[in-house]
Amino acid sequence: MSDFDCYDNTLAYQSACKAHPHPPSRLNLDWRYITSTHQLEAEIDPYRTRKVLGIDTETTGLDPHQDQVRLVQIATAGMPTLVIDLWKVDEIHALKTLLTSPALKVGHTLKFDWQMLATSGIPLHGPFFDAYLAHKALNAGLKVKSSLAAIVQECLGVELDKSAQRSRFAGHLSDEQLQYAAWDAAYSLALRQPLAQRLQQASAQFTARFLHIANLESACIPATALMELNGMALDPDRFEQAVTTFQHQKQAALTQFHQALGLETQTQISLLPSEPKVFGLNPGSSQQVLKALAEQGLTLKATDQRTIIRVVDRHPALPHLLEWRHQAKVLDTLNSLPRHRHPLTQRLHPQVRQVSARSGRFSCRNPALQTVPHDSAIRRCFVVRPGHRLIKADYSQIELRIAAKITQDPLLVKAYRTGQDVHRMTAALLLDMAQTQVTREQRRLGKAINFGLIYGMSAARLQLEAQLQYGLILSHKDALALHKRYFQRFTGVAQWHRQGKRQLYRHDGLRHAKTLLGRVRQWADKPDFAEWINAPVQGTCADMIKRALVALVPHLNADVHLLIVVHDEIVLEVRQDLAPDIAQTLTQVMIAAAQPLIAPIPIEVDTQIGHSWAGD
DNA sequence: TCAGAGTGCGCC
């Protein structure tokens, strides 16, 4: 596993921690304001040989596409912090050399600095140590504040005044502004050792790899930064067409819903903005729906899909209700997109967060591109630049493969190792038939069972999910029988659950879960079983895709854009002639990143090249 | 009028 540790600075940190048990003693709050090329070149020399640099920037705003970097601060142990004014220094070659040197760059939320510098034509190269990411990795699952001030308070016991941070960094800069700018870099730098020490201690306590994970997250910074900078393009014509289509479908469903309830749909347009958007009974209001159904003899507790689907035959309006809900949901998603179009780039630039999800997954918002409906009428609105292709590659059945590795279930392990179709195998096993005789529908049942029961789904829920997601009608009795047989056959999964419950429910129960890479999620209280059993699987998938991104970064350039990551899928936009080669590289990188974690279970990656996100 | 908890659902 030598390639495993390409971004890992564990050994360096260990020696650093031993050498400097009291980091604040090395903190130098002195600073120099650099306002000319001459001054820069005169002062920067000693910083070139340093192995660790604290980095921070001050900018005229928060948008890398239109705001500017004003100050770049460089801190290093025992030296004054350089505060370089980019508006006054016209030749910054020396600074660029420093920022692309192999020195460790320490900062807090370096993604932002990376982006601001990148759009100013100043590349910032790793390795990185990001105090924010490290603090979140240290406390994954717990509710903690990870602002610079909060971490400085926690690790160094210093109250950091952040009042100058929100001040304007345009025009004349006061001494106070310059001082706080310098201090941010100096304090970020000073956080590395105490944080590394805490990460090491936690690793020992949990038999995990906190520092490794913190370094992995830090190494992902360029990938995350580029996803946000690149964004995705929405074709205006296709988009308008899609909206119109879904509006009609939604309206049709509404009419049928009302008719089935014996109501008339009122479609007059109101001029008053305060008027409700839907006239008459609103299928979007659970209260109104419950009341209307009750009046017609059907009393329910809720109106969500899972409740409705159980009784869908009991009233003719119910299928139309589900249809309207679907169309309305899709339309909501669509309507939310244009307001996120960037005024300059005309693209959607989501906010991508590496460490906000308790599982270790990426999350994405404004807009939530990870939840764009799969409907090809919508996905084909997401297009590539002229002369480019979209490449999407996803890990095949990755969670089930990870579960096979974790549970060591003999059947699952053997099935994957011999390249069998696992859903088909499950169906054949539970229905007592040969795999060759399994029908498409029966395979779908196998899929529903595999994905559900692995995390402890009940028979009742299985019955529901089979119908909702796979369109399979299952009697309660059959669901119960399948549930029982599943755990009789998949003994490894059954044992995994039994042991898990023992560890969780004993007097001094576990309050953390660990991935195969050593990422830890903690709970402040007793974890729910289902959350706890799922965390290592989902988290390991996050480990894999983040390892893949780190390996992918060197391949990203002006012709190879990273667009988005959707949990087990990586999407690139690549110059047309390069697409086949890059697709192959991407596939290999993803396999290599994941394989060591679940060997000898094989990894499979499905890769497609197309013109839009629909894959066409 | 508006914040906020609740409901429901898209993706993996």
Next chain:
DNA sequence: AAACGGCGCACGCTGA
């Protein structure tokens, strides 16, 4: 002890 997990978002509704 609980009954698949992880997200973000839009909406209807409520109470101040």
